[in-house]
Each structure stands twice: as structure tokens, then as C-alpha cells.
Amino acid sequence: MSIQMRRALSTAVCGVAFLWASAGQAAEPGSPVSFVNDISPILTKAGCNSGSCHAKAGSGQRGFKLSLLGFEPQEDYEHIVKEGRGRRVFPAAPEESLLVLKAANTVPHGGGMRLDPQSEGYRQLVRWIAEGMAFGKDSDPKLTSIDVEPKRMTLPVHSSQQLKVTAHYSDNSTRDVTPLALYEPNDKSMAETDEAGLVRTLDIPGNVAVMVRYQGKVSVSSASIPLGATVENLPPSKNFIDDLIFANLKRIGVPPSPVCDDSTFLRRVSLDIAGRLPTLEETKAFLASPSPDKRDQAIESLLSSSDYADFFANKWTAILKNKRDEASDITANFAFHSWVRDSLLANKPYDEMVRQLLAATGTIVDNPAVAWYKRVKEPNQQMEDVAQLFLGVRMQCAQCHHHPFERWSQWDYYSLTAFFTQVGRKPTSTAGEDLIFHKRGIAQTENKKTRLPVKPAALGTPTLEIPPDDDPRLRLADWMSDKTNPFLAKSLVNRYWKHFFKRGLIEPEDDIRDTNPPTNPELLDALARDFTEHNFDLKSVIRVITQSHTYQLSAMPNEHNAVDRQNFSHYYPRRMQAEVLLDAVNQLTGASSDFGDLPPGTRAISLPDNSYNRSSPFLKVFGRPESSSVCECERVQASSLAQSLHLMNAADVKAKLTMGNGVAESLTKSELPEPEKLQQLYLTAFSRAPTAEELQVAGDSVLKVRTNAQGQPLDPQQSKRMGYEDLLWALINTKEFLFNH
């Protein structure tokens, strides 16, 4: 293609293309254009160095490789200016440079037009080439930070606000980089942004944050979106949670729902703490109790039960990857699950549990926490899991490049990994199981990119000089369990908050970073402070959460707060998780599950590992995780047609309804008056008595004379039994049963 033809094509394309690059921040007039400070941001804004384009892992795109988001300007410069004998730039005719022709789509470009020839970015690029393609000088000012304005704002629904981003340099100069910065809201259902930094709110009230990125620096602008309704008649405050939640609701004008009734509370708190429905006896006693603090008493009773330990062990062992790959894993998995469960039962302080896990030594039988090292073998994987599980920090990105949304660099990644480099292993007589010990030596690892040794340093702290005899993992545990540690307590309380409220104060719950602020920062801080003041007592977190009126709000929205999804103005109902639902169905029907190896009747929440999913279609279809990820998102809580069909038609559910000595049979045989029997059923299923209408409809249904295939009436007892089976089936399939509400 001739140059003339290229120009003609370029003009034609530019005429129809709409591009971001209509503006660009010029280098100071008269000063040479610098690749680092001027060109790299342009390429980043144009998306050239995104992961899906020329920063794709491997060789980039069609032989042209750039570092992700321009984190390695030196390498990018080499690739642009020198690679292929300088074929990408042509200083004699800058606009004829391949780089420019491709960016402007003057010659065919798989990425289309990234720079409009009319844009400031285009002009800068051409000028840079014309000036001889300076990389920049050591004396050039270095980018030190960025600021976004406004930092905090209150925006009505369906309104907009332009952001302004200022870059700060080492020479104290500043530059407006608004057009070159990247913008991303943390909740796209609440706000959207355009490439120029304009924020538009949608129709959901609450708090939303817009992350702003520019050349590896990040900042955030938080917006409060009030609904504006009048907030009156707030429930009385039980503790600091209520103070902070209700203050926020007042601020944004979202009135909370009232506190729920006793039945709802008992069912909710039993499911959330003990992973089970309250028993009939518990429900009757609770509803009949006149005690003003009976809710707090119920919480204490649940917290002191082994059901609490079973349920939370189920939660933790899944994300600690207690996975059965081989039949011979059984001992390790049972031991590890038991270690977690028993630690919770004994209410071992959380920091102590974490210490025992991450600094475990010995054999699995003598010290079951060692089993974690059986499943997580490599130091970098150990570090990544520990960071995500216990610190709420996702370090994975920083292995290969500076974390795009975070302040963590590769140095941070490897220095955190270095804590795990002195984990010694000796083989045992059990295939695949190692004995773990501290291997004497200086802990350090190699930065895979720079090939330089890196010594241990915790996040945001200087490098530690750890003597060769000290187990570096203990030093890491010391740092984590320090009460001033900014991560451990926050991560835990956020994870537990989500357990009780369906949604974390930070979402996802294990992605805590400056650019993903909590929806209620004061509350997160207060919860973390309360946790550390209670010496990392896990039960104290649960106690303070469940005692709050915020937790006890009704799930029924009022006329204003139905749209609220993050301010906890009402309880957010959620489907029971697989294990809890299976146990609940068993409890209601009088059935029990029979899992191989385990005592008959073992409850699903007590299962030690994932291996039982294979034999239980119920657990599988309702999303029990396979324990292969540290992310709680592995548990599938989404609804599906298969779940509905399973509850309605599956053989295992049907068998529970019709089993001998089951609830249907025993109610049929019982000589209690029918209304009393129905009351029992409703109390068991919903923790409440049936309404008069329900009593009438259910009673009629149970007592209805049923006929056989020939149309002849069945024996009355048989007919009644079928009536109870039908009623159980109907109750199981109600949302009121399936959901914790």
C-alpha cells in the first residue's frame, strides 16, 4: 500500500471513528516529550497495553509485546524503539511510523483505531517520534501519587459528577491527567463512568466508589447516593453496629424495616450460627419465654453448642482446601477437619488458629494443621492462600507485574513469599504426606523477573532480618496477630459479616484494597477494633453481630428500602446452603442421611470433606463446593431449574417424605388432634404457628379422601398418611422454608 493510499484510508477512517483520544495531556510546551511521563500513559489509556491486547501473557499481540498497563516502561521502550531494528518508529517521517499507522488504524490493525489523528494523544506520539524518541532522563520528575477530586461526594440518584485527576511528581509539580486516567466503579449497578471521568449514578441508593488509575498509581472517589426518604422510628440501638448502620441509613435517607418477630429471629439465628433449624422444643420454649433478653440467651446457647463448631468448620475447611483426591487422604482430611472443628468448639482465639496453621510442623496425625501443607505445596501458593484467606488481599497479580488495582508490587509478592521458603519436608510412610519442619537457614526467595534475592517483609513493612534459626512463619504470624495489623481483623470481621448479612462490607469479601473501600468504613473499623479488643474471640464477633438490631431487622422491605442492597436497611434473605438445606429437609421429614464411612445419621454440615458430594446429588445440585479454592465463591448459591426439579421430584427427597417411621407416618399414627399436628409441622418448618387460613387449607388437604388408580377411596389411614406426605412436600417447596429470612 502506498503512503498516499494509507493517508487516504486514514482520513476516511478517522472521519467515522469515535475515539476516546480526542484529548490528551500535552507535555510542557518546549520540553521534550518523555516516554515514561507522556507516551506510556497515552498507550495505557488507548488500551494498547491491556491484558487482552499487546500485554497478553506470552508474546503480546502479533509479535508486539508491551508490559501490562505500562508497568515496565523500560521494556516497552525497548520493544517500541529498538525491537525489529527499529521498524516501529520512523523519525524521518513520524506519521509514517508503524506504531502511529497501526494506532490510527491507517494500516489494518486488529485492535482497530486506538488513537484519533485529531487527538492530543496522537499529536504527542508523533511529536515524540519526531523529537527522537526520548525515554526520559533520570532527572525527570517521577510520578509519586495521584489525587482525585472530589474525594467524597454526595450524589442524588440519576445525577452526574465530573472527576478531576491530578498527578503529583517528585519535583512537586502537578499535572491534570483526567483524560488519561482510567475509571472503574466498584458496583456497576449503582454508578457508571465514562472515559473522560464523568460519574453517573443510577437508581440504587448507598455508597459507591470509583477507582481511578494512572500509571500504576491509584486513588478512589467515594460517592454517597442518598435515597432522601425521611428516616424516623429507628429501632433502639443495641450496640455500635446499630449506631453506625442507622447513622448511615439516616444519612442516605433509607428507612430501615422494623425488627423481626421472635419466630423469624430464632429460625434465622439458628440457621446462621448452628446451620440448622431450631428444634420443635427449642421453638416452643423460645416463643413461650417472657424473658426480655431471650434473644441474647438463644445466641449464647447456640454459640456454646457443638453445632456452631460443626457449621463453621464446614465453612472454613472448604476454603482451606480440605479436598479428597485419593482414598488415602481420608485420615489427613478427617484429622484436619476435626482440628478446625475442635478449635472452634474450644473457642481458640483466631490469631492462635492462624498461627498454628501457617506455622504448622510435625506429622498430620500429631498436628493436623500440617495437612494444609499437604494440599498447598509451593511457597508462592502458600503465601497467596494465606494472604487471601487471612488478610483479604489478593496477591496473585503481583507475581508477574505490579498489582493493577493495588499498591502491591512484585517485591511485595516475593517478600511475602519468602516467609515460606524455610518449610522443610521429610517423607513419611504415607504416600503424598510429608512431615513439616523449620529448615534452618536465611529465608529468601528469588524475584522471578529481576532474579534478585528477596528477604521476608510483611505487607507494607520493611524487610526483616530473620536469624537462620527462627522460623520465619512465626514472625509472619507475629505480624498478623499484632492488634494493629491492618488486615487480619478486618478480613475476618468482613468475612463473618457476609456470613450473617449475605453481603460483606467489602465485596468480594477477600479483596480488601484501597480502591475497593467498604460501604461503611466506620463500621468495618469498629468491628475490627472490637474483635481485637476481645483478643480475636470469634464468638465475640458473632455475638455482637447477632445481638444487633441491624441483624434482627425484618426481611420485609418497606416502601422505600426495597432497592437497598448494601446498607442493611432490611435483612437480605438467602437460600439455605446445600448442607443446611439437606439437614433441614431431614429434620422436617424425620429422615436422616447415610454417608459412606460415617455413622448413619451424620449431618451434612458435619461432613469432613468434599468426597461425599459424589454420592449426594442433593449436595451437588445445591452447590456444595469441592474445596478446591480459597474463595467462598466456589459455593454456588445461585438458583437453578435443577434445584426446583430436585426438590419436587427427586427420588431421595421422595424417599424422605414416604419413609417408614418418618414424620408423615408418625403423624398419621399419632392420636393428637390434627390441628396440633399441623402446628408441630409449621413450628418445625418455619418456627411459627400456622395461620388460621393455613390451618384450614392444610387440614382439608390432609384429611381429603384420596383414591387409588381405580378411583376407589383409599384406606383412611393410608389416605391421611399420603396427605401428610403431600403437606411435607408442599412445605419443603415453599420459599419460606428454603430461605433464611
Add this chain to the structure above:
Amino acid sequence: MIPKISLLLSLAVLSLRLTAPGIAQQVCLPSPRLLTMMPMGGQAGTNVEVTISGEYLEDVSELSFSSPKITAKPVLGPDGKMVENKFLITIAPDAPIGVHDARVMSRMGISSARVFSIGSLPEITRIKPNTSLETALALPVNSVCNGVMTNRAVDYYSFQGINGKRIAVDCAALGIDSKLNPVVIIADAKGRDLLVNRTGGALDFTPTADGTYLIKLQSLTFQGGPQQFYRLALQEISGSGPIPRQASTAKVSSFSWPPVGAPAGPVLAETEPNNLPAQAQKITLPCDIGGNFFPAADVDTFEFSARKDEVWWVEVGSERLGLPTDPFVLVQRVTKEGEKETLTDVAELYDIPSPMKVTINGYSYDGPPYNAGSPDVLGKVEIKEDGVYRLEVRDLFGGTRNDPGNHYRLIVRQAAPDFSLVAWAVHMELRNGDRSALSKPIALRGGAGMAFEVVVVRRDGFDDDIELGMEDLPAGVSARGLKIPAGKVQGMMIISAAQNAPRSFGIAKMFGRAQINGASVTRPCRLASMEWPVKDASTEKIPSPRLVADVPISITDAEQASVSIVAAENKVWESKVGETLKIPLKVTWNSEFTGSSLKMKTYGAGFEAVKEFDIPLNAPAAEAVIDLAALKTPPGEFSIAFYGTAVVNYRYNPASIKVAEESQKKAMDDATAQTAEAQRLANEAAAAPPEKKADADNAAKLALEKQKQAEAALAEAGKRLKSATDAAAPVDMTEIFVSEPIRLAIKAAEVANTTPPAPAK
């Protein structure tokens, strides 16, 4: 003389053996094995009736123990005959508290050992199922319950707790040969868990209120059955010290502890705080110090002065005391420049390596599954300069553990060269998962040989030859050690039974002898064994090995070895360096074999490379050819043996068929007679006059009952005959066989006489 007991037990056991599904080809011909006893212990000064079970146990006549303070006699029924499987054990009041080995004498000889525990508390035995809160068995405080874990269940016990009264719950299982990995839980009266231990079987509990409490006992993985037995002890304790534990068998690694001559306990105690260099406890060498790895991440630092060219040997005992620890010793030289202190590493002392490379995973063929090393420490510190030195002791497993029971003993001494020995039956290269060879008793058939690997932990620089031997052998048994050469860690012991020897039994001793500093030193050699036979290592967990209490040996006359290989002459075979030695062998065949020949290899230090040779099947003689030139054998005396494996077409106890046939014939005769008698009396009753009718009817009824009993006995006899016939059906089994040892005397080659002949006179 061994009285016979009924075949019933043996046939029942055999039928179980033969019906076990999915078992790979058996390795080793059947050996008698005592597998369970119930109860498996008793209180000193009491009598205990026990029920035993096992494999290949017929004609069980005696139950004996490794302690003379425990004796047993068969339980006799009302008819004066022995009751199958039952013995009455008498435990002397002064019987040592602890674990002892029990074994039975049977048709095939002495059985493998099973632990029998002696305690000081009264004992009960769990008889009825107690797998629910409602059926909890009341366990008196200060008692022991012997029980068997129920599969997929929890065993419940209840006890009365008193507010503030400390109690200890201790479940002995793995340490008494059980396969149970116990979990003990103390729960309230409603079954709600209060305190749990899954790693050691013990709980230290002080009730906070008077009342009923539960002990829930389960397997870690909810496995149960007769091999998962336990002894649950509940006792009140005072004070605040560690809770008492029931005795356990000794780990294999413990054979090398304590060093000979060490006093019973340490001389000094460590003094905390001594974690930091500045807190180092001042000591002088030599020393013998007791310490604890407590609290978590404890470091015990000691400081001493030493002079140039001193050599100190450091030994730590902890894991060999039965503790889950991994001691580590670091010695550093301390130099000071003003206030600045510099530490220079002098020695890092880690584990005592296993003398023989251990199989990497318990089922590969690259070594025995016994680790005779230890995580404990045994090493040398060479002092290069006069000065101050620091020695740190740590537990590499102790970073997060807070167990004051994890103690150690540190001995620093000048060189005291010595050695410790342990032996075990050879494993060989096995082609399938059967690991029975690792746990078989020394119950020899006539003409059989049994090979043992003997390994040594050498102390303090001792590196010379160790001759191996045995004494107190029963009649008809010979043993010869193939020595552990200087600088090596392994020798062999071959125990052989004479062909057609009469039955015999005895407790022998194995030992090693060496010259140390000019004196002859003899040290005992402990015997190790797996606790259980393993039929298929690919599906079963490899059981723990342990040291057995002594070395019982028997010869049976019930069978002869499948093949016996001995040198044609019982003599020392002489040869000279560089020559080829031919040894004629005499081979006696007593079974059918698969294949065409036996492939023979050679045991004996320096002779492992003897070229493999074949013995054609059923050949009465063979010849071993030893090329001394190729082996570069130096002058000296040596012992060697030939060994191999082959597939035997084996029939188990065919004689039992005849016994069963006779038994069945007798039952048939009885049944026929009883049928006729019943018919006769029925006819008489039918015809009896009214005044005699009642008596006649009664007689007829009794006769009919006897007829039914006889018919049942006949059916039972038929089953026994079938079982005996099935058991005796030919089965291919892989057998490990070894020749009688052969002694060689190799003399120096004659030097050619180069002196010119004397001139003729």
C-alpha cells in the same frame, strides 16, 4: 506334648481366610498369628479370662507371655475339655505394670505376638453395644474398660464427675497393637461436646459441676471391628502435673536408646529462661541434662568452654522416648570484640539417619519399611579453637505446640564408641501387595530357614566389624550371623530348623559382638516386627512396626519346608584367594513349585555379587560356583547363604480333611441311630396304653430332640469337611526361602616360590 483341641476354631478361621475377597497372591506360607485378645489386659494380682482370635491357629495349647509373672491355662468346660479360644490368665501381684507380649502355641508353632497390658486399676470389659447416649456404659472412676470400637459409630461411656475433681481419660490403642486411631470426647449428660482430643487419646478434665458426664470414643475415621480395640482408662488425679498415660510398645527407633552406661535419668535440669544467648545456661562438659520443649518455639541455650582439638559427642533422646518431637542441636563459637558478639557455626546436628535406606513409601521395593534411624540427634562436635561455645536445643516440630510433656535428654560426652542393633525379617522384592513376611513369627517348619536383616547404629566413631550370633536356641534350631563388616551398617541373621526335627520351642537371644578399645563387647540385638499382617498394601494402611519383647522360636512337625537347601557337607569350605570355589548343595523338595527352576542369589558381605544360579525343580543336588577372583575376596572367614523366592503350589493342612471326614462319618452314624430311635419311640408312644401314654410321649419327644441335634451336628460336620477341603485345595503362594548358612575359609594365595632350588648335594 501338645494336646489337640477341636478343629472347629481352625476350620472357622480357615473359612474366613479362604473367603476373603480380592486378595493378591499370598506371600509366605501360612504362619500362626495371634491377632486379638479380649480383654487385652488386666489388673495386677487378678485372674482374667480372655478370648483369643487369630489366623492359622489350630490345636492351640498354650498362651504364654514375655513376663514370667503372667501365666495362663486353658479354660475347661463342664466336660473337662478345653473351651476353644479361652484362657484364664493369672497376673501376679508384683507383675510389672506395662505392656507385655502374649503369644500362643499352635499346630504350626508359636504365633506372632500381641500386647497384653498390666495395669493397677480394676478393669471391666465392654460386652453390649453402647453406641448411643441411652446405652452409655457406666464407667466407674479409677477403672479401665477393654473394648472394641464399633464400625461407623461412637462408643458411649458415662461417669460421675465431681465439681473441681480433676480426672484423666486415656485411651490406649496404637500403643497396644490396635489399629484404632482414637478420638476421645468428654460431653455433658446430653451428649454436647465439652473437650476433645484427636491426636493422643488423652483428656485432662476438671468438672465445673457435679453430675453425669459422657466419654464419647470413636475412631478418627469411624472405622471399627475386632482389630480396632482399645483400653479406656478413667482415673481421678491430684496435683497439676501431666496426666498419667498407659504404657505403649516401643518404636523401632528406640533400640538405640539409651546409650550403654548412661544413668537412669539426667544429672542436670535445664533452667529457664534460657531462650536467648544472653540467658544461656552455663555448663561444663561432659554433661547429661534433662529439658523440655516448652512453651511453643522454645530454645534451650547452654554455654560452655572448650579447648582446641577436643571432640565431643552429642546425643539427644526425645523421639526415642516415644514423643512426637524432632530435636535439633546447633553449636556455635562465641567471639567478642568489645561488646560486639560474633557467632560462628560449628555444628548443625539433625537426625540419626536410618542405617538402611527405607522404602520411600512403604510399598516400593527400594528398602525395608523400617526406619531404624530417629529424628533424635547423635553427632560430633570438633573444637578447632579454645573458646566459649553455645549449644542450642530446639524441637523442629515445636513452633506452635505447647506441650510440657515433650521433654528431652541431652548428653554431651567424650567418645564412647559403641553400637546398638536391631533385626527384622526380610521383606525382599515382592511382586504384589502382600506384606505378611514383615510380621511373621519365627515358627519354623522342619528344614526351613528364615532370614533377618540386622542393622546397626554406630556410636562415637565405632566403625569395626560386628559379629552376629544367637544363644539359647531351642533344640533343632541353628542360627548364624553374616557379620556387619567394618564401615557398613547391615548384616544378616539366618535361623534354620533341622529337617524332620521334632517340635520344640524356646526364647532365644540375638546379639552382636565387637572389639572396642581392645575389649570384646557384646550388645543385645532387638527384634522388630510389623504389628499386623498386610494382605494388600495397596489398599491397607501399612501398620506400625515396633520392637517385640523377646525372640521366641519354634519348630513344628506338622509340615516340612517346601524346599530345604543345605551344603552337601557340614564343614568349613576352604579355598584360596583368586580361586573358584564350588559348593555342592543338597536339595530336599516337599512341595510342588511353579516354573522350571529356583533362582538363587547370595547373602553375605562381599558375596552379594555371586552370579545368580539356578536349581532345576526337583533336582536333588546342585552346585554353587563362587568366583573369588571376580569378587576380589580377601583372606578370611566368612558366612554366606543362598536365597530366593518361588511360587509354591501349597496345600494347607490336608490332614484335617481326614479328621473332618471321620467326624462327619461319626455324625452321620449318630444321626441315623437317633432317627431310628426316635421313630421307634414314636411308634411305641402311638401304641402305648393310656396309663403309659404320657411317659411314652415324653420319651418320644426327647428322642425327637436328640434326632434334631444329631442332624444339626451332621450339618455342621458337613460344613467343616467342606471348609477343610477348601482350605486344603492347592493354592499358589510366593515363598521366601534361604539355605542353611555356609562357612567359608579363604586363605591367602600361595606365593610362587622364586627361590632357586638348593643345589644338589
